[in-house]
Amino acid sequence: MAHSKLAEFGVKHIAKGIGRLTNEVLESGAGSYVTTTSGRRMLDFTCGIGVTNLGHCHPAVTKAVQHQATQLVHGQVNIAFHKPYLQLIESLLPMMPHKSLDTFFFWNSGSEAVEAAVKLARHATKKQNIIVMQGSYHGRTFATMNMTRSKTIYGEGFAPLMPGVFSVDFPYCAQCSIAKHSDFKYNYDNCCMDPVSKLELLLKRETSPSDTAAIFIEPVLGEGGYVPPPKAYLQKVREICDKNNILLVLDEVQSGFGRTGKYFATEHFDVRPDILVMAKGIANGFPLSGIVSRKELMDMQKTGSMGGTYGGNAISCAAGVAVAKAFQDEKVLENVNARGPELTGMLKECAKDPKTSKVIYDVRGLGLMLALECQPGQNYAARIQAKCLEKDMLILTTSIYDTIRFIPPLNISKEDMAKGIQIIKEAIDEVAG
Ligand code: PMP
Numbered sequence: 001m002a003h004s005k006l007a008e009f010g011v012k013h014i015a016k017g018i019g020r021l022t023n024e025v026l027e028s029g030a031g032s033y034v035t036t037t038s039g040r041r042m043l044d045f046t047c048g049i050g051v052t053n054l055g056h057c058h059p060a061v062t063k064a065v066q067h068q069a070t071q072l073v074h075g076q077v078n079i080a081f082h083k084p085y086l087q088l089i090e091s092l093l094p095m096m097p098h099k100s101l102d103t104f105f106f107w108n109s110g111s112e113a114v115e116a117a118v119k120l121a122r123h124a125t126k127k128q129n130i131i132v133m134q135g136s137y138h139g140r141t142f143a144t145m146n147m148t149r150s151k152t153i154y155g156e157g158f159a160p161l162m163p164g165v166f167s168v169d170f171p172y173c174a175q176c177s178i179a180k181h182s183d184f185k186y187n188y189d190n191c192c193m194d195p196v197s198k199l200e201l202l203l204k205r206e207t208s209p210s211d212t213a214a215i216f217i218e219p220v221l222g223e224g225g226y227v228p229p230p231k232a233y234l235q236k237v238r239e240i241c242d243k244n245n246i247l248l249v250l251d252e253v254q255s256g257f258g259r260t261g262k263y264f265a266t267e268h269f270d271v272r273p274d275i276l277v278m279a280k281g282i283a284n285g286f287p288l289s290g291i292v293s294r295k296e297l298m299d300m301q302k303t304g305s306m307g308g309t310y311g312g313n314a315i316s317c318a319a320g321v322a323v324a325k326a327f328q329d330e331k332v333l334e335n336v337n338a339r340g341p342e343l344t345g346m347l348k349e350c351a352k353d354p355k356t357s358k359v360i361y362d363v364r365g366l367g368l369m370l371a372l373e374c375q376p377g378q379n380y381a382a383r384i385q386a387k388c389l390e391k392d393m394l395i396l397t398t399s400i401y402d403t404i405r406f407i408p409p410l411n412i413s414k415e416d417m418a419k420g421i422q423i424i425k426e427a428i429d430e431v432a433g
Contacts (some may be wrong), residue, residue: 111139153407
């Protein structure tokens with residue numbers, strides 16, 4: 001098919017329910033860049049929504065996948081162990097945020113892993129209800145649809161949804177009337193107690209602890225706007241879970257694998273999850289997800305009750321092993337912590353500049369999970385995104401508030417980061433008028 005016809009063909013034959021930032025057709029990717037079929041090279045600060053965290057076609061991952069494709073493509077874990085599955089667990093164990101997290105099970109997508117966590121929590125506690133956070137995103141499958149509370153579009157028209165899901169406020173300091181908004185330093189300890197008391201009320205009014213199996217939280221709210229909670233908040237939730245025999249499930253599908261400058265975001269908060277959910281960055285683009293928990297909890301499920309044809313696919317697991325090794329070999333976390341402040345530094349400068357300050361409402365995030373929340377009512381985020389696209393750069397908007405999320409590769413070079421910063425700065429300047 002002629003290159004010029006590809007996009008038109010896609011629009012005609014791909015379901016409209018799948019939204020898109022651009023009708024460009026990607027042909028290849030290398031490091032921080034993607035190239036389209038028309039030869040347009042674009043700087044990618046989306047990483048396919050936080051997946052290709054080590055850049056496109058990372059050489060070590062590609063090599064591992066090529067080798068695995070000559071050894072074993074599909075093993076099926078309900079039939080036998082396969083080597084890359086075991087090697088992946090060996091690679092992940094030292095990365096776990098708590099030593100109790102020692103028993104794994106792998107799937108293909110984040111949503112499947114979240115659903116597996118729901119099943120485990122219900123089975124292990126013999127309770128039914130779950131609590132999720134307002135603004136959370138846990139997926140779009142049948143069960144996860146009702147756990148996703150970031151935008152109504154994900155559930156609209158699809159009811160009846162999975163029952164037994166309750167939601168409560170997440171501490172969103174930038175939108176909290178109690179928090180003091182000054183120089184991007186919120187009075188975290190004060191504002192976070194409001195969502196804590198709302199959670200306590202929920203457990204008194206709507207779902208009794210004796211019916212509540214688990215609380216699901218993204219330790220940094222993802223689709224909801226890249227919002228890190230105060231440390232005291234997550235610690236308090238852990239206490240509430242312990243007191244009431246409720247499991248704490250941390251969904252690190254987006255925040256995990258180095259995105260926040262630590263292997264898992266929960267390390268910033270010193271909180272032990274009962275179940276940790278992971279996906280996206282785990283295999284740098286190959287479909288792989290998983291849950292990890294303590295053995296005694298995982299082993300409560302009846303042998304044979306869990307499974308799936310493709311989960312823990314041999315090629316994806318081999319990619320995951322290569323990803324874990326690259327984190328060590330290439331000092332990826334150090335790079336995240338060096339590059340993040342370069343971007344936030346520029347955004348905070350824009351917030352002080354008399355011309356661009358009118359665009360900026362909040363700058364926040366951890367590591368390279370960074371957000372720019374724009375002043376409401378002017379559609380600034382989408383306008384900045386469109387300007388960046390004109391300048392050959394991909395960025396993503398998010399949340400019901402007018403927010404941009406920046407998700408560059410974790411191993412982005414200083415030069416590529418500087419280029420990205422320059423483009424974003426120009427885009428902000430242009431929309432400021
Ligand atoms: N949980 C979180 C925190 C996510 O960000 C996502 C995907 N954006 C999911 C779950 C669902 O993952 P998937 O799209 O792979 O099903």
